[in-house]
Amino acid sequence: MSVADSKLRSRLPFSATTKIEEVDPKYKELILTLPKEDQWLAIELRKYGGFWYPERHFSGVLAMQEVFKSQPSDVIIASFMKSGTTWLKALAFAVLHREKYNLSSHPLLKLNPHDCVPIIEHHYATRDEHYLESVPSPRVLGTHVSYSMLPDSIKTSTSKIVYICRDPKDVLVSLWHMVTKFEWFNKPFPFAKAFELFCEGRMPYGPVWDHVLEYYTKSIRSPEKILILKYEEMLKDPSDGVVKMANFIGCPFSEDEMKIGSVEKIVELCSFNKLKDLDVNKNGSGAGNVPNNYYFRKAVVGDWQNFMTPEMANTLDEITKEKFSDSTFTY
Numbered sequence: 001m002s003v004a005d006s007k008l009r010s011r012l013p014f015s016a017t018t019k020i021e022e023v024d025p026k027y028k029e030l031i032l033t034l035p036k037e038d039q040w041l042a043i044e045l046r047k048y049g050g051f052w053y054p055e056r057h058f059s060g061v062l063a064m065q066e067v068f069k070s071q072p073s074d075v076i077i078a079s080f081m082k083s084g085t086t087w088l089k090a091l092a093f094a095v096l097h098r099e100k101y102n103l104s105s106h107p108l109l110k111l112n113p114h115d116c117v118p119i120i121e122h123h124y125a126t127r128d129e130h131y132l133e134s135v136p137s138p139r140v141l142g143t144h145v146s147y148s149m150l151p152d153s154i155k156t157s158t159s160k161i162v163y164i165c166r167d168p169k170d171v172l173v174s175l176w177h178m179v180t181k182f183e184w185f186n187k188p189f190p191f192a193k194a195f196e197l198f199c200e201g202r203m204p205y206g207p208v209w210d211h212v213l214e215y216y217t218k219s220i221r222s223p224e225k226i227l228i229l230k231y232e233e234m235l236k237d238p239s240d241g242v243v244k245m246a247n248f249i250g251c252p253f254s255e256d257e258m259k260i261g262s263v264e265k266i267v268e269l270c271s272f273n274k275l276k277d278l279d280v281n282k283n284g285s286g287a288g289n290v291p292n293n294y295y296f297r298k299a300v301v302g303d304w305q306n307f308m309t310p311e312m313a314n315t316l317d318e319i320t321k322e323k324f325s326d327s328t329f330t331y
């Protein structure tokens with residue numbers, strides 16, 4: 001990394017991150033020994049336990065693993081970045097708290113979904129984990145960490161995990177667009193570079209395939225613990241996904257609710273067009289000072305066709321096929 005890049009990184013306006021100099025010394029020592037990847041402009045990565053973590057959040061991942069206490073009623077929204085996290089957070093929050101909030105004055109009309117559903121590791125990274133304790137139960141909390149890195153208290157409690165995954169080709173396109181928005185770097189980040197890193201598994205929280213595989217394998221063994229949702233299926237039939245999730249997290253829709261269209265109303269509240277056009281999501285910034293509009297782009301299936309050559313798509317599909325060759329998982 002050049003000195004200029006290093007200076008720029010130290011000035012990033014994100015507050016939900018910790019500069020390595022500020023990290024608790026007990027984690028800093030370990031982090032500095034880990035393999036490093038610094039080609040994703042604003043996002044420096046460190047490799048641990050087979051996964052690449054953003055350095056600025058990694059002390060949070062370690063602290064979360066060590067001390068986070070899950071409550072039995074927690075609903076954990078787990079995902080690989082750019083797989084539909086924002087949407088699933090909104091839906092889960094709206095479903096779980098549907099008796100508490102009126103749809104016309106709902107928190108999701110004023111807050112970005114990431115501010116309704118905090119990311120556990122970010123709060124440990126900034127050492128304001130007490131915030132998580134102040135969230136009223138039942139809590140909906142988010143995480144991007146791999147299943148193997150989750151704290152035991154999540155794995156062993158009766159809390160539920162809802163995981164969303166998406167075609168890696170669209171994940172890459174979405175991720176690349178977000179990274180290129182860090183325009184203060186004033187430096188090109190060619191799609192071909194992102195593609196190369198992605199194929200090697202060198203991506204934030206990656207490799208994506210291993211991330212999915214861990215959650216999927218666990219969901220097969222413990223279907224009562226983990227529900228896997230697919231972004232593409234959710235786009236096709238969001239109501240079906242919402243009903244599945246409500247049943248899974250233990251708050252099924254009653255017949256009366258079904259009759260008055262409660263599911264459809266929640267789907268509408270959390271729809272891409274509705275959320276994207278809210279003032280808070282057009283002009284606001286939330287968790288970590290990231291502009292909220294970064295979370296809303298196109299929300300379609302197959303946008304990869306506009307950015308990848310057929311050869312690139314084929315290469316990614318082959319990697320996907322190979323990675324899941326011993327598994328029953330398909331996208």
Ligand SMILES: Nc1ncnc2c1ncn2[C@@H]1O[C@H](COP(=O)(O)OS(=O)(=O)O)[C@@H](OP(=O)(O)O)[C@H]1O
Pocket residue numbers: 079080081082083084085086087170173174175177270271272273275295296297298299300303
């Ligand atoms: N409500 C809703 N419905 C459907 N799709 C949505 C919704 N909100 C966000 N999006 C699209 O999800 C993509 C962002 O993924 P994440 O939310 O996982 O991003 S993040 O990891 O939290 O940064 C990103 O996909 P792309 O448009 O392909 O980039 C968003 O546009």
